[in-house]
Amino acid sequence: MLIVCExxxxxxxxxxxxxxxxxxxxxxxxxxPEVAIWEKLSVYQSAVAExxxxxxxxxxxxxxxxxxxxxAAVVHLDQQPLSESRLNVVEKRFVALIEAEDNDxxxxxxxxLMGRIAQVFRATPDAVKAADYFRGLAEQPGPGIWGEQARMxxxxxxxxxxxxxxxxxxxxxxxxxxxxxxxxxxxRDMHRLLARAxxxxxxxxxxxxxxxxxxxxxxxxVGTQAASxxxxxxxxxxxxxxxxxxxxxxxxxxxxxxxxxRIFLMQQRLAGEPTPGRGEVVNGR
Amino acid sequence: xxxxxxxxxxxxxxLLGAYFTAAFVVLTRPGAALSNDGRPVIRIAHWQIExxxxxxxxxxxARYEELNPDVxxxxxxxxxxxYKQWLRTQLIGGSAPDIIEFGSFWGxxxxxxxxxxxxxxxxxxxxxxxxxxxxxxxxxxRDTFRDGLNTxxxxxxxxxxxxxxxxxxxxxxxxxxxxxxKEISGSETLPDTYREMRALGGTLREYNQxxxxxxxxxxxxxxxxxxxxLERMSSYGGLGLSFANDRFREQGMRKRDGALEYIRxxxxxxxxxxxxxxxxxxxxxxxxxxxxxxxxxxxxxQEFLRRESxxxxxxxxxxxxxxxLSPFELEVTVFPWPTQTDGQLTSxxxxxxxxxxxxxxxxxxxxxxxxxxxxxxxxxxxxxxLEGNTIFAQTSGWLPSVRDVEVPDYAQSYLPRFEGYSxxxxxxxxxxxxxxxxxxxxxxHLTSSNGGVEPFLEAFHQxxxxxxxxxxxxxxxxxxxxxxxxxxxxxxLTVLDRLEGLDSNRHRSRLRRESNQAITEAKLYEAEFLMQxxxxxxxxx
Numbered sequence: 050m051l052i053v054c055e056x057x058x059x060x061x062x063x064x065x066x067x068x069x070x071x072x073x074x075x076x077x078x079x080x081x082p083e084v085a086i087w088e089k090l091s092v093y094q095s096a097v098a099e100x101x102x103x104x105x106x107x108x109x110x111x112x113x114x115x116x117x118x119x120x121a122a123v124v125h126l127d128q129q130p131l132s133e134s135r136l137n138v139v140e141k142r143f144v145a146l147i148e149a150e151d152n153d154x155x156x157x158x159x160x161x162l163m164g165r166i167a168q169v170f171r172a173t174p175d176a177v178k179a180a181d182y183f184r185g186l187a188e189q190p191g192p193g194i195w196g197e198q199a200r201m202x203x204x205x206x207x208x209x210x211x212x213x214x215x216x217x218x219x220x221x222x223x224x225x226x227x228x229x230x231x232x233x234x235x236x237r238d239m240h241r242l243l244a245r246a247x248x249x250x251x252x253x254x255x256x257x258x259x260x261x262x263x264x265x266x267x268x269x270x271v272g273t274q275a276a277s278x279x280x281x282x283x284x285x286x287x288x289x290x291x292x293x294x295x296x297x298x299x300x301x302x303x304x305x306x307x308x309x310x311r312i313f314l315m316q317q318r319l320a321g322e323p324t325p326g327r328g329e330v331v332n333g334r
Numbered sequence: 335x336x337x338x339x340x341x342x343x344x345x346x347x348x349l350l351g352a353y354f355t356a357a358f359v360v361l362t363r364p365g366a367a368l369s370n371d372g373r374p375v376i377r378i379a380h381w382q383i384e385x386x387x388x389x390x391x392x393x394x395x396a397r398y399e400e401l402n403p404d405v406x407x408x409x410x411x412x413x414x415x416x417y418k419q420w421l422r423t424q425l426i427g428g429s430a431p432d433i434i435e436f437g438s439f440w441g442x443x444x445x446x447x448x449x450x451x452x453x454x455x456x457x458x459x460x461x462x463x464x465x466x467x468x469x470x471x472x473x474x475x476r477d478t479f480r481d482g483l484n485t486x487x488x489x490x491x492x493x494x495x496x497x498x499x500x501x502x503x504x505x506x507x508x509x510x511x512x513x514x515x516k517e518i519s520g521s522e523t524l525p526d527t528y529r530e531m532r533a534l535g536g537t538l539r540e541y542n543q544x545x546x547x548x549x550x551x552x553x554x555x556x557x558x559x560x561x562x563x564l565e566r567m568s569s570y571g572g573l574g575l576s577f578a579n580d581r582f583r584e585q586g587m588r589k590r591d592g593a594l595e596y597i598r599x600x601x602x603x604x605x606x607x608x609x610x611x612x613x614x615x616x617x618x619x620x621x622x623x624x625x626x627x628x629x630x631x632x633x634x635x636q637e638f639l640r641r642e643s644x645x646x647x648x649x650x651x652x653x654x655x656x657x658x659l660s661p662f663e664l665e666v667t668v669f670p671w672p673t674q675t676d677g678q679l680t681s682x683x684x685x686x687x688x689x690x691x692x693x694x695x696x697x698x699x700x701x702x703x704x705x706x707x708x709x710x711x712x713x714x715x716x717x718x719x720l721e722g723n724t725i726f727a728q729t730s731g732w733l734p735s736v737r738d739v740e741v742p743d744y745a746q747s748y749l750p751r752f753e754g755y756s757x758x759x760x761x762x763x764x765x766x767x768x769x770x771x772x773x774x775x776x777x778x779h780l781t782s783s784n785g786g787v788e789p790f791l792e793a794f795h796q797x798x799x800x801x802x803x804x805x806x807x808x809x810x811x812x813x814x815x816x817x818x819x820x821x822x823x824x825x826x827l828t829v830l831d832r833l834e835g836l837d838s839n840r841h842r843s844r845l846r847r848e849s850n851q852a853i854t855e856a857k858l859y860e861a862e863f864l865m866q867x868x869x870x871x872x873x874x875x
Binding site: 081083084087088090091092093094095120123124126127131154158162165169170193194198201202205208209210215216217234237238241242245246248249250251254257269270271272274277280281284285288308309310311313314324325326327328330331 | 493754819822848849860862872
C-alpha cells in the first residue's frame with residue numbers, strides 16, 4: 050500500500066498523523082520476502098543480504114518482481130569492490146525500473162539513487178547530472194520521501210558545487226528551494242544548511258541567526274546536533290548584542306544538556322569575567 | 335630390535351596417559367569451557383591487564399556465581415597490543431567469548447559490531463533487575479549509567495542501536511612522590527599553579543647540581559611527553575586562537591574547520607599564542623629525561639618508581655598499578671595547567687579547561703554467536719548493577735560507570751573536572767596522520783638542547799602545508815566512503831517503513847541520520863570549495 054506523501058506544509062502533528070496512517074495501512078499488507086534482505090541492508094550486512102537474496106523463491110507476479118529487482122539493485126550497489134562497471138550495471142537496473150513505470154515509489158527511489166550515484170559514488174562526481182535527477186524529483190509530485198530528499202541534495206549542490214557565479218547567487222537560489230520545501234523536517238534542515246553557508250561565505254551572521262531560530266522553532270533535533278544548535282544560537286545572539294536571547298539559549302542548554310561543558314563560557318560572561326572572543330575574520334563582511 | 339619394542343610402546347602409553355590426564359584436568363576443572371558439570375560457561379574478554387580490573391572481575395564473578403550457582407563465568411584477559419588481531423580471529427573463527435570489550439577508537443573496525451554483536455537497545459530501555467531494592471530500582475538500565483550510555487561505543491549512531499554497557503570512567507592525573515618533593519622543595523604538597531610548577535623546576539635544577547643527582551620533574555616517555563606537550567600545552571595554549579576562528583559559533587574550531595581556516599589564511603604557527611606555547615613546551619621538554627621520545631610508557635613508570643622523577647602524568651587506569659608497585663606513599667592531583675595569571679608567556683592560556691562531559695569507558699558487547707546469550711546478558715546486567723559495579727570500583731580502584739556507586743576517598747581526585755573551557759582543536763595531533771608524522775619528525779628541533787622555536791618552525795613550515803592537504807584529502811575520501819556506505823542502509827530503512835509499516839524508532843533514527851548526513855555533506859563541500867579556491871574565496875561576493 051503506497052500513500053502519496055508529497056505533503057503540503059503541515060504542522061508536525063499532522064505530518065506524524067500522515068506518516069502513522071501510512072504505516073498502519075501498510076502494516077496490513079503481507080510482508081514481502083525482501084523484508085529480511087532490507088533488514089540485513091539496514092544494519093550494513095550487505096554480503097549476507099546478497100547471499101540470502103539468491104535463496105529467495107521466485108516472485109509470483111510483476112509487482113513482486115519489481116520489488117525484487119529494486120532490492121537486488123540496491124544490494125548490488127552495496128557490494129565490494131565498488132567499481133565503475135558495477136555502478137554501470139546498477140544504473141542499468143534502475144533505468145529499467147524507471148522505464149517500466151516512471152513515477153511510482155520504486156521509480157522515484159531509483160531516480161534519487163541514480164542522482165546519488167552521480168553525486169557521491171562515481172570516481173569523478175558529476176554534480177550537474179546529479180542535480181538534474183534531484184531537480185526532476187523535486188519538481189514532480191509523487192509518492193514517498195524522495196522529492197524532499199532530492200530537494201535537500203539539490204540545495205547542497207547549489208550552495209557549494211554547481212557552477213554558479215557568486216556565493217550570494219548560490220544563497221539566493223537555495224532560498225527558493227527552502228520556500229518550495231513542505232516537510233517540516235526538511236525545512237528545518239534546509240534552514241540549518243543555509244545558516245552554515247552564510248557563515249562559511251562570511252556573510253553577516255545575522256542571517257544565520259534568523260535561519261537557526263527558524264530551525265529551532267520547528268524542533269526535533271536531538272543529541273549533539275541539538276546541543277550545538279543551542280550553542281550556535283546563543284553565540285550568534287551574543288555577537289549581535291542580544292544578551293537576553295543568548296542567555297535564554299544557554300539556559301536551555303543547561304537544562305536540556307547539563308553535562309555540556311560549553312555552558313561554562315556563558316557563566317563566565319554573566320559573572321563579568323573576561324572570555325575569549327571571535328576575531329574580525331569570522332564576523333561577516 | 336626385539337628389546338627396543340616394549341620401551342617404545344611404554345613411552346607411547348606414558349605419553350598418551352599424560353595427555354589424557356592433562357586433558358581431563360583441563361576440560362573438567364571448575365569454570366572450564368568444556369566443563370562437564372552441566373553448567374553453562376560464560377566467557378568475558380578484555381584487555382585491561384593493569385593491576386585492578388582482573389582482580390575486580392574475579393570478585394564480581396565470585397559474587398555472581400554465588401547468586402547464580404547454575405552458571406560459570408570465566409575472564410579472558412588479552413594484552414592490548416594483541417587484542418585487536420586476536421579478537422578478529424576469534425570472531426571470524428566462531429570461537430569468540432560471549433561478552434567482549436571492544437573500542438571503535440582502534441579504527442578500521444566499523445564492520446565488527448553489525449557482523450558480530452547483538453544490539454541491546456530493548457534491554458537497556460528496561461530496568462536492570464540487579465538494581466531491585468536499591469536507589470536505582472525501576473530506572474531504565476541506560477539511565478543508571480553516569481552518562482546515560484551517551485558515548486559512541488555504547489550507542490552506535492550509524493546502527494541506530496545501543497550495543498554495549500560500560501564499566502568505568504577515566505581521566506588523566508599527576509601522581510607524585512611527596513617525600514622526594516619535600517626533600518627537594520621543603521613541601522610535601524605539589525604546587526597548584528603553573529607559575530609555582532615552573533619555579534619548582536628551577537628548585538629541582540639547583541638540587542640536582544648541589545646533590546649530583548639527575549632527578550627529573552616529569553617522568554619521560556613518548557606517551558607522557560605527548561600527553562604533556564602535544565595534547566595539552568599546545569592545545570590549551572591555542573584555545574584563544576580556536577575561539578578567534580570560531581566561524582560556526584560552536585565555541586572553537588573542530589578538526590577540519592581548523593585545517594580550513596589555516597588554508598584560508600586566518601591563522602598559522604607564527605601566531606603569538608602558538609609561539610608562546612612552543613617556548614613553554616620547549617621549557618617543559620627540558621624537565622623530562624633526554625631521549626624520552628624513544629621510551630615506552632612502562633619506562634616512565636619505572637623512572638618514577640625508582641625515585642628518578644618527582645611526578646608522572648598518567649591515566650587513572652594506571653592508578654592501581656602505580657599504588658600497588660610504588661615503594662613509597664604517593665599522592666595524586668590535577669595537573670596545574672597554565673592560566674592567564676601564571677606570568678610570562680601564559681597570558682593566552684584561558685582556564686580552567688574542562689575534562690569533558692564525563693562519559694563512561696570500557697564498553698562490553700554481547701557476542702551474536704554466543705551459545706548462552708541470556709546468561710551473558712544477565713552477567714552484563716550484574717556487572718553494571720549497583721552491587722556489581724560497586725565490587726568493581728572497590729576492588730579495581732577505578733572510577734565506577736554507574737550512578738550512586740560510591741567513589742572511595744582516594745579516588746575522588748580521579749573524577750573528571752567538568753567545569754571549564756572546552757578544547758576543540760588539537761594543533762599538533764588533530765589534523766591527521768600526515769601532519770602528525772611531520773610533527774613527530776621535527777619535534778626534536780624544538781625540544782633538543784641545541785634546538786629552538788625558530789629552527790623548528792623553519793623545518794616544520796617546509797612540510798606542514800602539503801601534509802595538511804594530504805590529510806584533508808584522505809579525510810574527505812573517508813567522508814565519501816562513509817556517505818556511500820550509509821546510502822543502502824538509509825534506503826533500506828525507508829523501504830522497510832513502506833513494506834512493514836511505520837516503526838517509530840526506526841523512523842526517528844532515519845530522520846536523525848539524514849539530518850546529520852546533510853551537515854556532513856555541507857562540511858565535505860566546504861572543504862572541497864576551499865581547497866579549490868583558497869584564500870581568494872574571501873574576495874568573492
